[in-house]
Amino acid sequence: MTVTDVLVCALGAVSLGAALRVVTSKHLVRAGLWLVVALGSLAGVYLVLTAELLAWVQVLIYVGAVVVLMLFAVMLTRAPIGPSDDLDRAKVPGVLIGGGAGLGLAAVLVDAYRWREVGLSDVEPGDAGAMGREVFTSWVLPFELLSVLLLAALIGAIVVSRPDVGQRSR
Amino acid sequence: MTMPVWLEIAIRVAGVFAAFLVLPLVVGQTEHKVMAHMQGRLGPMYAGRFHGWAQLIADGVKFVQKEDVTPAAADKHVFKLAPAIALVPYLVAIIVIPLGPGDLVAQPLDMGLFLVLAVVGVGIVAVLMAGWASANKYTLLGALRAAAQLLAYELPLVLAAASVAMAAGTLSLSGIVEAWRPWWLLWQLPALGVFFLAGLAEIRRPPFDAPIADSELVFGYLTEYTGLRFALFLLAEYVGIVVIAALTTVLFLGGWKGPFADADLGWLWTLLKVGAVSFVVIWVRVSFPRLRVDQLQRFCWLGLVPVALAQLVLTAAVKVAT
Numbered sequence: 016m017t018v019t020d021v022l023v024c025a026l027g028a029v030s031l032g033a034a035l036r037v038v039t040s041k042h043l044v045r046a047g048l049w050l051v052v053a054l055g056s057l058a059g060v061y062l063v064l065t066a067e068l069l070a071w072v073q074v075l076i077y078v079g080a081v082v083v084l085m086l087f088a089v090m091l092t093r094a095p096i097g098p099s100d101d102l103d104r105a106k107v108p109g110v111l112i113g114g115g116a117g118l119g120l121a122a123v124l125v126d127a128y129r130w131r132e133v134g135l136s137d138v139e140p141g142d143a144g145a146m147g148r149e150v151f152t153s154w155v156l157p158f159e160l161l162s163v164l165l166l167a168a169l170i171g172a173i174v175v176s177r178p179d180v181g182q183r184s185r
Numbered sequence: 186m187t188m189p190v191w192l193e194i195a196i197r198v199a200g201v202f203a204a205f206l207v208l209p210l211v212v213g214q215t216e217h218k219v220m221a222h223m224q225g226r227l228g229p230m231y232a233g234r235f236h237g238w239a240q241l242i243a244d245g246v247k248f249v250q251k252e253d254v255t256p257a258a259a260d261k262h263v264f265k266l267a268p269a270i271a272l273v274p275y276l277v278a279i280i281v282i283p284l285g286p287g288d289l290v291a292q293p294l295d296m297g298l299f300l301v302l303a304v305v306g307v308g309i310v311a312v313l314m315a316g317w318a319s320a321n322k323y324t325l326l327g328a329l330r331a332a333a334q335l336l337a338y339e340l341p342l343v344l345a346a347a348s349v350a351m352a353a354g355t356l357s358l359s360g361i362v363e364a365w366r367p368w369w370l371l372w373q374l375p376a377l378g379v380f381f382l383a384g385l386a387e388i389r390r391p392p393f394d395a396p397i398a399d400s401e402l403v404f405g406y407l408t409e410y411t412g413l414r415f416a417l418f419l420l421a422e423y424v425g426i427v428v429i430a431a432l433t434t435v436l437f438l439g440g441w442k443g444p445f446a447d448a449d450l451g452w453l454w455t456l457l458k459v460g461a462v463s464f465v466v467i468w469v470r471v472s473f474p475r476l477r478v479d480q481l482q483r484f485c486w487l488g489l490v491p492v493a494l495a496q497l498v499l500t501a502a503v504k505v506a507t
Contacts, residue, residue, distance in 0.1 A: 091329065
């Protein structure tokens, strides 16, 4: 086992353990904080696999913004300290869907790569230049489509949160 | 001159820790004295005899001696962990900020700018943890204000940084300084203003200190903290000043470039500029009243964001034209 293998396994284990705590913890806010650990160690995995840009995007978007927004929303409504006994978690469907999706993806990945070994030096590092070239050449159409989707979501959010906009014109 | 790898790493780590511990103290002491003189006072005069230079060391000793109180209703683990989480992002940020030309940076990175922006955004998790785990209405309100403020101001901060990265054509902090030319001071002036103001808001310095607002929220999300943990939060605030000043220097003020002797005295230019920007941070604190929460959001969305977007257009136009 190389250092890379050990690091990927260790970070993966941390990520998995934290993710399990997210869905099993009875403390509402602590579950959100475990999500920070899970997503952060996933960023560590990306970093070890030389996908540097992806790793920092993960930290910037998921840890710095998405989880923070979730915690913000939870704290605005109801965030008791200590365990909550009335958490309505769909246990059996959750295990089925989560486990099924995880196993399915794992099967697809294992089938795709088998036990083929790819040296880290053979992979083009995912730095900003490489990422930019890819996004603006081969993937330019999905990229633009995604930006249109985000724009639509943005406008939708404004419309939903401002009922007075429509009423004034009526 | 070559030295063994382990020695080089040890020296670099020691350098980062020295910067991490010394620079915030210098900024803090300067704040004591500068603010006092701006308000017609003398500030600390006794500790260490000469103009109270040892005041912050004395403060540190005092903080260590104080009782470390954890509220009975608090979520103890989260409460105790929060000050450490508040410090880590700035420590990571200091690692990639270049002090001088060549190898005078703890860890040069191809994507230093991106890394810094990403980790500085993580600091907000610590604020939410502190405010929520204290089990106190004032702290929770302070944390929510901080979260709303930081999420909003991250946008102009990133846009302004993107403008200068676009101008330099690189995300490496050293590369940006290499590409910097004096006329960029004019070209990137709006971005400089946006970045500095958004940076002030990111570290919650006055006039953007609504999350702490001592006249409304006792002491915001820090209300329940005492002793060493409170001191760690204070340290995080002053390291934050150093990081924002250093980033402003590196991105917009040419880093180690000066009128003469760039190659030999580069680190001195960087430190001088960081000091000057930190001075402005203190000056702004003394001069402006605190913004209300609604004014804060208004200023960000209707002031900084449009300016930053316009600057992006300008940068792109000049870049295409030349």
